[in-house]
Amino acid sequence: MDTNEVKEIVDRWMIPTAKGAYMAGLESRPVISHACGIEVYDTQGRRYLDFGSGQMAAALGHNHPLYVQAVKRNLETISHSTKTFLNVDRLTLHRRLGEILTPPLQKSLFLVSGSDAVEAAVDMARKVTGGTDVLGMNMGLHGSTSFITRSLSFGWNRSKHGLAAQATFSMMAPYAYRCPFADCACVTGSGDFLCMKTSFDLAVSNFTGKPAAFIMEPILSAGGIIVPPPGYVKALRELCSQYGMLFIMDESQTGLGKTGQMWGHQHEGVVPDIITVSKHFGAGLPVSAVCTSAEIADRAAANGYFATRSHACDPITCAAGVASIDIIEQDGLVERAAAIDAQLRERLSAMARQIEMIGDIRGRGVLYGVELVTSRKTREPANDAAKAVVQACQEQGLIVQARGSHGRMNVIRLVPPMVSTDAEIQEGMDILEKVLKQVAQSGVMNKAAA
Missing domain, CATH: 3.40.640.10 (Type I PLP-dependent aspartate aminotransferase-like (Major domain))
Incomplete structure (x- = not known):
């Protein structure tokens, strides 16, 4: 499906039950065609690493045999x-x-x-x-x-x-x-x-x-x-x-x-x-x-x-x-989740030492959050920066989501499937690190504070 066809279906046939949260820009997002393990592919043949585990429900990987x-x-x-x-x-x-x-x-x-x-x-x-x-x-x-x-x-x-x-x-x-x-x-x-x-x-x-x-x-x-x-x-x-x-x-x-x-x-x-x-x-x-x-x-x-x-x-x-x-x-996935925990914490801790925009890191197993702030001193939520990170990660082949509540939507949620290999985890973290540095240098978080 091309962009025009997707937009027509969304505009004409879908009830926009959550336009602000989910529907805005929906026609510009990938149209998923198939998936396996941590990998998701769209109708254009593009590959994505699913660090969202679908809607949190593919933690065993997509289409496990x-x-x-x-x-x-x-x-x-x-x-x-x-x-x-x-x-x-x-x-x-x-x-x-x-x-x-x-x-x-x-x-x-x-x-x-x-x-x-x-x-x-x-x-x-x-x-x-x-x-x-x-x-x-x-x-x-x-x-x-x-x-x-x-x-x-x-x-x-x-x-x-x-x-x-x-x-x-x-x-x-x-x-x-x-x-x-x-x-x-x-x-x-x-x-x-x-x-x-x-x-x-x-x-x-x-x-x-x-x-x-x-x-x-x-x-x-x-x-x-x-x-x-x-x-x-x-x-x-x-x-x-x-x-x-x-x-x-x-x-x-x-x-x-x-x-x-x-x-x-x-x-x-x-x-x-x-x-x-x-x-x-x-x-x-x-x-x-x-x-x-x-x-x-x-x-x-x-x-x-x-x-x-x-x-x-x-x-x-x-x-x-x-x-x-x-x-x-x-597959020993409880133990695997604990091993992924160590990898995520090590990589995220290293990023936090380099990127001032990272205010806090927290999580367990394969469920982690990276809270973005405009200033570590004031802890002002960097909502715009989080939105930019999600979009840039998508463009570079990594699916993540921004989460939070009560006016704060500044936490990047990471939920890679428990079947992810060490190489896949590191590939995803490489993309995230690159994007975080780009967004931090772009001035987006300063815009959020304005």
Whole structure:
């Protein structure tokens, strides 16, 4: 397709549901034709290294052979089945997922998307506790397809959705680089987490009834790759327990190996009451899960808990889920993510010593963020510079994204697939380093500060 044909289709046939964020200039972006591993190709034959892992869902690489084999098998046997019957792939996925969950988590329920799973997790917490109020992070993202998930995605600014669900409130994220409390443990590494205590108290004062749950991502990905400081999650878990709130970890963007552990919460020494799983759980097909302990699952069921979708337990998506676990285990991808972590941190640290525009580096495994600022002293977000970096990287064959929240869109998010080779990682980092230096010298970041 040429540019004119693409523009005509976009203008005439597509609903511009997110014109500012996604649709602007869409016709000038590559039209993807095929992909394999970390490599993506457009209709013009250009090759790109996908340091975005698609929509965060290709962390096992594009079209992994084991995934392709599983999907082909089900296309020839059965791809869809009524949920009122069990099927072999569904049963196998329940067992395989249960085997890799952190005890006492062992029970699972399958849905289609990450939003589905979050909505179902919140409903489960409400059924179990008898409460209604749900608390999340002000920079968190938990989905956009349901009223409750849009309302808990505070990092997106709820005003874009108009109305917000009742009994949903936010507290400050542990954004150590920009914590407003100079004496906070986020900044000093010791003492009290003042940002947590202060904002939690404020949120609790807005509760309309009995609280039900707290939800957070182990790393706040879309909000700007916010990694909680040591001890933060454990302290927060204890605080939630005082109020009888179940602790939900949204592992959509961190689970199944991305952080160098099988689950993001394993870095924190905390086992959540409920976790949600999606993104690369289906290795390329949409399948998600809500996971919890036998005790909580039984209590929820006794109180009438119900959650499902028409395609929630399809054999073909469940087979893809089984394939994803097989790939992670057989290819040693948890360990591979930890090895990539070391490469990314080494290269990014070296860049930060040369490029003043880099204000902060943070992340785990294959999930990293590079925060760009116009001045390290003022820490003014370099939004325009980040936008220029994303565009220049694309032009030079590297796919990255800019992320952030609340007026800041200045964090370059790096998510190379866990199957990436050392050479591919270094190639991508070479492009990023070259672009960062070019943008820093171009005056774009000074324009952002003007």
